[in-house]
Amino acid sequence: MCGIVGYTGPQDAVPILLEGLRDLEYRGYDSAGVAFMSRDGAFSIIKRAGKISRLEEALAGNQRDASSAGIGHTRWATHGKPTDLNAHPHTGANNRVVVVHNGIVENYAELRRELTSNGVSFSSETDTETIAHLVEQAMEDGHDLTSALRAAARRLEGSQAIVAMSAAEPGVLAAARLGNAGGVVIGTGDGENFVASDLAAVLPHTQRVLFLADRQFARVSPGEVRVTDADGDPVDARPKNVPIDPMSALKGQYPHFMLKEIMEQPAALSDTIQSLVTVEPPEIRLDDLGPAAGRLADVERVVLIGMGTSLHAAMLGRYFVERYAGVPAEADNASEFRYRGPVIDERTLVVSVSQSGETVDVLEAMNVASQQGCLQITICNTEGGQTTRVADGTVYTRAGLERGVASTKCFTASLVALYALAMKLGEAKGRLASGEIRAGIETLVRVPEDVAELLRGEDSLGRAARELSQAQNMLFLGRGLAYPVAMEGALKMKEVSYIHAEGYAAGEMKHGPIALIAPGFPSVVIATRNALRQKIIANIEQLQARGGRVLALISEGDAEIRTLADDSFELPNVEDAMEPLMAAVILQCLAYRVAIIRGCDVDQPRNLAKTVTVE
Numbered sequence: 001m002c003g004i005v006g007y008t009g010p011q012d013a014v015p016i017l018l019e020g021l022r023d024l025e026y027r028g029y030d031s032a033g034v035a036f037m038s039r040d041g042a043f044s045i046i047k048r049a050g051k052i053s054r055l056e057e058a059l060a061g062n063q064r065d066a067s068s069a070g071i072g073h074t075r076w077a078t079h080g081k082p083t084d085l086n087a088h089p090h091t092g093a094n095n096r097v098v099v100v101h102n103g104i105v106e107n108y109a110e111l112r113r114e115l116t117s118n119g120v121s122f123s124s125e126t127d128t129e130t131i132a133h134l135v136e137q138a139m140e141d142g143h144d145l146t147s148a149l150r151a152a153a154r155r156l157e158g159s160q161a162i163v164a165m166s167a168a169e170p171g172v173l174a175a176a177r178l179g180n181a182g183g184v185v186i187g188t189g190d191g192e193n194f195v196a197s198d199l200a201a202v203l204p205h206t207q208r209v210l211f212l213a214d215r216q217f218a219r220v221s222p223g224e225v226r227v228t229d230a231d232g233d234p235v236d237a238r239p240k241n242v243p244i245d246p247m248s249a250l251k252g253q254y255p256h257f258m259l260k261e262i263m264e265q266p267a268a269l270s271d272t273i274q275s276l277v278t279v280e281p282p283e284i285r286l287d288d289l290g291p292a293a294g295r296l297a298d299v300e301r302v303v304l305i306g307m308g309t310s311l312h313a314a315m316l317g318r319y320f321v322e323r324y325a326g327v328p329a330e331a332d333n334a335s336e337f338r339y340r341g342p343v344i345d346e347r348t349l350v351v352s353v354s355q356s357g358e359t360v361d362v363l364e365a366m367n368v369a370s371q372q373g374c375l376q377i378t379i380c381n382t383e384g385g386q387t388t389r390v391a392d393g394t395v396y397t398r399a400g401l402e403r404g405v406a407s408t409k410c411f412t413a414s415l416v417a418l419y420a421l422a423m424k425l426g427e428a429k430g431r432l433a434s435g436e437i438r439a440g441i442e443t444l445v446r447v448p449e450d451v452a453e454l455l456r457g458e459d460s461l462g463r464a465a466r467e468l469s470q471a472q473n474m475l476f477l478g479r480g481l482a483y484p485v486a487m488e489g490a491l492k493m494k495e496v497s498y499i500h501a502e503g504y505a506a507g508e509m510k511h512g513p514i515a516l517i518a519p520g521f522p523s524v525v526i527a528t529r530n531a532l533r534q535k536i537i538a539n540i541e542q543l544q545a546r547g548g549r550v551l552a553l554i555s556e557g558d559a560e561i562r563t564l565a566d567d568s569f570e571l572p573n574v575e576d577a578m579e580p581l582m583a584a585v586i587l588q589c590l591a592y593r594v595a596i597i598r599g600c601d602v603d604q605p606r607n608l609a610k611t612v613t614v615e
């Protein structure tokens with residue numbers, strides 16, 4: 001969950017590290033630190049609890065020579081409170097090794113006891129510090145930095161990504177990926193190289209990158225990247241070009257990434273849809289399905305997994321699969337699926353949805369599916385993300401980098417990708433006629449313009465947002481395809497505005513939630529044409545009979561519900577499969593507006609991190 005950045009080369013490392021940390025702040029933001037090495041091999045460490053601005057202030061007051069290499073870290077605390085001492089980087093006992101880390105050393109208590117009984121004194125409460133001591137001790141036993149990191153890694157339990165630096169090897173960074181606690185991306189430049197937990201920190205410098213796989217190690221110097229396996233044997237890992245425009249990672253005219261990413265959905269959807277289908281001839285392409293494409297006809301059951309917003313996309317994907325492929329489908333929370341002993345086999349297609357491709361529970365759930373011989377496809381927004389390596393095939397969303405912690409554009413991009421995948425499965429199963437495929441493609445290609453039109457009118461949400469910003473609790477209700485959107489609307493609201501919000505299937509309302517309804521209690525109800533409209537009308541009346549206030553999302557021109565509800569917002573009349581996508585976009589706008597009125601930090605909500613790489 002933490003962000004890592006490293007640089008080695010002729011430039012002054014510190015400004016590059018700070019820029020990288022700002023690019024990664026969405027990963028964790030409770031403390032930050034850097035270690036940098038002067039050209040004679042002496043290193044300095046500056047770290048502060050709080051946001052990166054506090055680290056910048058500390059660095060501004062620090063006289064220093066230009067540095068040739070360095071590592072930086074932005075933290076999401078797991079072991080030890082966010083304090084200056086617990087911030088990374090951490091050093092070994094003799095200050096010869098410095099380490100940044102993402103993940104959890106699960107046996108750290110045991111290692112700490114062992115090290116302490118051997119006379120090592122700890123200066124922080126973190127699990128990370130054990131790594132620094134182990135690497136330093138291995139170097140004292142004669143290992144070079146990379147082989148010392150390899151030796152230390154043998155002692156560590158749990159998943160982690162580590163980058164280390166040593167005064168004994170100026171200009172060298174050693175990196176390791178152990179398990180699924182997060183990626184290690186190495187960006188290769190001309191006489192300089194970069195290491196990071198995410199592409200976002202590397203792309204401003206180079207688009208030539210390589211990703212470390214599980215239990216791979218890298219020795220990174222200005223002129224060379226050498227990748228080895230756990231035994232130290234060389235691995236042929238070549239960098240490839242990542243076609244993401246680094247400018248797309250900037251906020252531009254917008255005050256927040258969340259708003260920018262909401263507003264750029266027409267382009268994100270258009271880029272994604274263009275990569276999924278062609279209109280003439282009408283074809284669902286899905287070019288990265290690889291060997292999975294030939295096995296779709298044998299699929300008898302589909303299980304869709306994800307976490308957070310991606311789980312809600314998976315829940316909608318389930319409807320698409322049942323409807324277009326006629327195959328039994330279910331959606332499951334990856335953190336539950338992985339421990340449940342799910343009954344799955346080689347005729348089960350497991351579809352994982354993950355914007356980052358790095359969410360630990362999703363990766364572990366995929367491991368469970370691999371052990372059972374399932375076919376696996378991942379819907380992923382990150383080229384080379386770990387889920388794409390584990391799955392048999394990938395459907396990439398082309399939404400560009402998403403920086404807002406609350407996912408927006410990647411949710412809608414995942415929906416269109418799931419829709420295309422469901423149609424592809426329907427085609428492979430001989431369930432869809434060519435006319436239906438053509439119609440499905442036409443539905444998809446209209447989406448970006450409809451979303452653009454919708455966003456042009458979102459400012460009329462102002463009044464509803466002002467009213468809702470006063471609430472302490474609220475409900476989001478929907479039926480059918482609108483049910484997962486109600487869940488997503490509630491999640492967005494609580495993530496960014498800190499208002500307690502719950503999403504329910506409207507049919508469930510009478511089984512508990514209605515007890516909450518007292519005069520003035522607000523509910524947001526998705527009441528579009530195809531979302532079991534008549535039933536939803538009954539729910540609205542039941543809420544109002546108890547004094548509840550209803551904001552209804554309705555289809556354009558629905559005068560009946562407009563009159564009935566206390567407030568309403570009209571969505572365009574689109575194909576029913578795309579109604580949830582339209583509703584989701586408006587619920588994103590609503591959550592954003594409410595959060596801004598309440599003065600919340602929408603891009604970095606408290607306690608959250610963009611990519612959850614620890615359990």
Ligand code: G6P
Pocket residue numbers: 307308309310311353354355356357358359362405406407608609610611612
């Ligand atoms: C975190 C993020 C969410 C995201 C979820 C799953 O909780 O804050 O926005 O939906 O992780 O992430 P993934 O990268 O797997 O889609």
